[in-house]
Amino acid sequence: MKVTTVDNSPTTTMSRRQVNEAFGGILMGMLVAILSTSVINTSLPRIVTDLDGNQSTLTWVVTGSLLAVTVSTPIWGKLADLFNRKRLLQISLAIFMAGSLTAGLAQTPMMMIAARVAQGIGTGGLLALSQVAIADIISPRERGKYMGFLGAVVVAGTAGGPLLGGFVTDTFGWRWNFYIVIPVAVIAMIVIQLKLIVATPKGAARIDYIGSVLLTAAISTLLIWLSLGGNEFAWDSTLSWGLGVGTAVLIAVTLIVESKVKNPVLPLHMFRERTFTLAIIASLSVGIVLYSVSVFFSQYMQLSRGATASGAGLMTLPQVAGNLIASTVVGALISRTGKWKPALIAGASLLVVGTILLSTLRVDSPYAVIFLATPIIGLGLGIMSQNLVLVVQNAANVLEIGAASSAAAFFRSLGGALAVAVLGAVLSTRVDTEIDNGLQESDIARSASGLMDGTLPDLHTLPDAVRNIVESAYGQGIGEVFLIAVPFAVIALICVIFIPNAALGNKSGIEQLADIEQDESVEAPAAVKVS
Template sequence: MTGTTAENGSSPTMSRRQVNEAFAGILIGMLVGILSTSVVNTSLPRIVSDLHGDQSTLTWIVTGALLTTTVSTPIWGKLADLFNRRRLLQIALAIFIAGSLAAGFAHEPTLMIGARLIQGVGTGGLMALSQVAIADIISPRERGKYMGVLGAVVVTGTAGGPLLGGFVTDTVGWRWNFYLVIPVAVIAMIVIQLKLIVPTRRGATNIDYAGSILLIAAISTLLIWLSLGGKQFAWESLLSWCLGVGAVVLIVVTLIVESKVKNPVLPLHMFRQRTFTLAVVASVSVGIVIYSVSIFLSQYMQLSRGATATGAGLITLPQVACNLIASTVVGALISRTGKWKRWLITGASLLTVGVFLLSTLRVDTPFTVIFLATPLVGLGLGMLMQNLTLVVQNSASVLEIGAASSATTFFRSLGGVLAVTVFGAVLSTRVDTEIEQGLQQAGIARSASGLTDGNLPNLPALSDQVRNTVESAYGQGVGEVFLYSVPFAVIALICTIFMPNAVLGTKTGIQQLSDIVLDTPSNDLDTVNVPRHSEKLGAEREMALAEYSGSGSDRVTSAASPPNTSSS
């Protein structure tokens, strides 16, 4: 009998077919989470109108989901180190389904925003737990090609979500954007329940409640300040100062508490490891670049080159296609050769060149530059995003792989929020300055220009002279935003260069845990990523024995056997 636990109680093994089936369930769950964030983008004006909301409603529908997704990610990751990953995935899917149902039935703005907050919590779990579950059943050496497929799904969901959402909204109504993902989520729950074989953990006796609450409060305050500053309130206002200072104080208190508790939700000692620290810095930088390109390139096409929303979306197809190719092909090559560092360096280099080309954008820049830059950005992101998580998982202790994996996602999202907020403010200031200068040179008063403060310009309604001024201003402003993004791409490149070129392990997370519990021989320690220091090993084994228990097919009671990778 393959793919199950032997009768003598050996560690659970999975055949190649069972691994692929379990991976398919994880992928479906990940796709559901991604679609929840992208499918509503094209429906937002209709949603806000039908619910009789305002601009604040639209902002919170987007920001609320982003807020809870980002804040909950590290907490889900830590829970994955304490409890059964399969149950946690199903809980995250259940929360997501509840949020989706509530959003579909919402009949006023407050209910819609609350539903999106709930949906975001489930999405955070899906994003964090999917990568942790993959680490359980697939070794780092084999994980490259699976991470490549995972990256392709991320890109497909992100790019295809707005198109799907627009079609559904125009045909059967925006509420079905929330309803349609529910049966897909149910399918994911069923597949995960039937096919994902993971150990059962008893969990820690002392959960870091204080750290969790402080982390939620700190990051929520920071994100609210960054997301709404300059829009809902002025940056120099009293509310802005209170939120900014409050965020700093809460972050400091959180770090103090996390450095003292026994089982922190964000283990600060991981930052002593060079690979983890460099990967986190690279993830922040990559997040800044990703969001800059995805948001500001669209604004450039629509407000500087007069493209429609559909046209602005189509201009990103070369980037999407190259991202898909790079993530799948490079992932397969990493699994085949075990070499990963060259691809991270190559990806960061291509990303730097691509963003530098975008920094030259102006109102009259040839489209050739865009068609050359966007594929380079796509190739760079395809080589970087999922493989940064792979490197972190390979270097982390199996007992903290959840916290380590979720950290890359968390900091990438945090970088995205910083990019949208800070660069958005830079763009707004630069555009206003350029428009004022252009109107003065043309002898046109602002009041007579047809431009409204606080709103994006409606180009077809403007006179030719004013329209040319606006298009030139946005061309200049967006180009400068990309110029400010270049240093972050360079930082990501530097981080990849200085990452230790560690060999990818050949054991799954289940086998590594079994090795710790069952007193792994010292000559095998390098392959399971457990430090050689005997005291450290003893502490990790004690933790594993304290946290691990199981029955039936989930129990480890004897020496780990290698996974059966033959086809069933």
Template sequence: MSHRQVLESLSGLLLGMFVSILAGTVVATSLPLIISDLKGDQSAYTWVVTATLLATTVSTPIWGKFADLFNRKLLIQLALVVFVLGSALAGFAQNTDTLIVFRIMQGLGGGGLAALSQIIMADIISPRERGRYAGLFGAVMALGTIGGPLLGGVVTDAFGWRWNFFIALPVAIVAIILLQVTLHLPERVKRVVSIDYLGIVLISAGVSLLLIWVTLAGNSFEWASLPSSAMVLGAAILLLIAVIVEFKAKEPIIPLDLFKNRTVTLAVIASLSVGVAMFGTSVFLSQYMQLARGATPTESGLLTIPMMGGLLISSTFFGNLISRTGKWKSIMVSGSVLVLAGSLLLGSLRYDTSLVFVGVFMFILGAGVGMIMQNLVLVVQNTVEITHLGVATSTVTFFRSLGGTVGVAVMGSVLGTVVAQYIRDGTGALSPANRAVAAETVGDGTIPQVSLLPAALRVVVESAYGMGVGNVFLLMVPLAVITLVTIALLPNIPLGTMTGIDRERSAAAGEAASPATGRILVDVSTASVALPPSEPELDEGKIRS
């Protein structure tokens, strides 16, 4: 395909991805106001975020497996429909419980969009060229992530927060039509399909129970308690049975043989902490800006631009650099160093930290994430067999979402506990009248509207959230170290020059395409070779040699 043909095929894919990001980020800046309006607490705030991530995490490997079995174009259109339908329904939520349910529906579609966009890109672009186009995905992701919170803030201030859930609908309709018109994939080889239903149920139940435990522990019950132990034990048993089932299944949801590949194993470990950095910062920086700095939703969107600006610039620039040079490892190691530095710097946040410094810290972290996130998928796709392209891609995305979900849940639990303690300590020195207001507005753990609080109490709440968010970012530091180590250990395999479709056709023709080099390896032991009449002395052994 020419460069123009590739861009045409990617147009609907990019717009669909933009819709999913926009629908997710447009509520980021207004989420504190939404939870406050629906009378929710910190636990509800965390659940609204983690419910989407949970559904995305659980559904991602399922979508990835379906991509190896069914029509990928139809699947991504279906995922887009499910996603925007869930988003639209969320706009009618009357309490946090119904909001969480519709956010789960959003997440089910989001899992398909996250996995299938990467899989289809691998179908039509070779690993060597993919960095060039991965920059486009990074740019779209950054545009949606930057523009979403800003647009959400403006819409919330002008029309109310419910309209945030509706604005993605017209764009989604255009994306579905564009996918139908521009995306042309060849017919897949017909084969008998065997769906691992038991594996789907066990993996979904085990991961869901684990994430529910992480979300509830520290709020509904203590970390070291009987309910906590029961949930951990139940999740462990379900996942252990799932491993046994996956070993025996004909078409496993997550083929465990994948983890014999060193690149896949290390990329999965690294993606866990990248997920925490990506999802955690977007969630808790909005809380920091509004609850510790008194920003409006619109101002909050503007103040978080440096984070996404760093991601946009680094993913675009280094994506093109990888395509030109074919060298990726030094870039990814440098990115992991920036993630570590950004996490340490954001750990120093307080309610009175200079916003210039906050912007620099966010830019550093965003640049690091931009250098790593897309390239982790790239190096995995470059090394796996073509028959496992879909499931390998979704496995990396699955663990990135899993890391983000667990990370946000743990960080939210820690933040709720720390903020409550800081507020209790800070209100002790206030007047009886202010202590009474504190007991009424923040005593039950609900997220307050800071602008409505008395000046003395407002300082206490802002200080508590400033300290709390800073402490939460320090939890990312050990994970950033793990990312640095695992990326440094990745095998430095050259990027191949064959597209996924080319490799699939080669495999169907009885040839084996080396995923790392793109060279065609023909099994001459079964090939019909015509010997030149001038060289009758050639025998089978020499032909093999």
């Protein structure tokens, strides 16, 4: 058995130029994936109006994509351990482009929602498979700086997407938000085909169909329950209880099945490894903090401090700058020194400090606190997000690198969904209580306040007395939401402290697989070729 390239020349290495060119194609794929989730944010109201949709349409245009991304990520990761990774990357790009084209041509709300689901499936593949492809061609020791660039692309796409989407919508129309990513995806597909060399498991691949269906059903039910609870139905309603119990049953059945089948989509035995388990818990906690900041800080600026949407966006720039600096500089330092643990401890500590500062926010908090907290949060997230994936990949069996990498991304996304749903419900309850108390103290009847139940208040249309009450309520409520997020930042710090300080490997995934084949004393469950 021999590791060969597609032209049958025995090789397991790529030149630096080949690596950089292949990495460029991967980056382009990641960029279109991130843009697909952020570029339409500013044009959603116009899209829904033009398609004769309603508030439910807007909810499902967003939720449908989120569901597809989260559910498909671990499945794509497991497929990467069974089939040709280059081909899977191209398939995910093709699905993404088909979804984007269909969304641009959509004439009805259902057509748009279906297209967004297809986009989400492709995006899930790009997010999972990009990490695996990088592991194939770059050793853990060198991977830090590349992860830094990857993190920078994620930040740039997330922060720049709404700005680009607004410009494109005003200039060319909202449909071009979906069209503009297609040429970039085509270029990425061509570069990946020409430059990327990846490992391909060879042999009888057993797909865990039952586990895939169960995992999809369990996570879909959970996310539907968390995303729509409190909005489409009450938390204490019969439907809510049904979804909650159904989620628990499906998760239990999934765990039972995954513990017994061969090649499970989510290998539970990986959780026996301390490094993997602690890194996954840290990823879940980081996801909670990440989404808490990205969602609720903007609400604080607009609903407590009276900023416009653009003004709130500008206030996030210190966080974006901190994230960019940390992801690129710290990634390069990790590659140069091989020392990752001090960096992760520093990042988690910054996350704790930044979250504590945000928990002090109130309606009259000094802007100095905001300008101190946001870059600290950005630095912490920049250090933690991609380097936790690096730790997981470094500790994982090379034959399960796809499942391990996608698990880190999956649990971070799951943490984000939990943050948005649960903390959003906490905020809504707290704000309603504060507003009711404020109105009673000011002898203002709710019916005369100008506030509408179930909708966000428009501060500019409210009387000054009511506006002050609302701003104070949101300042209090959002500060307390960040206080709830503090323990999760602390959990991330504790996990990082107790992760074993293993040295970063010096061999790429392709080279590790070649070693397995050459070592007759190691029984590999599948033969591997390179293509």
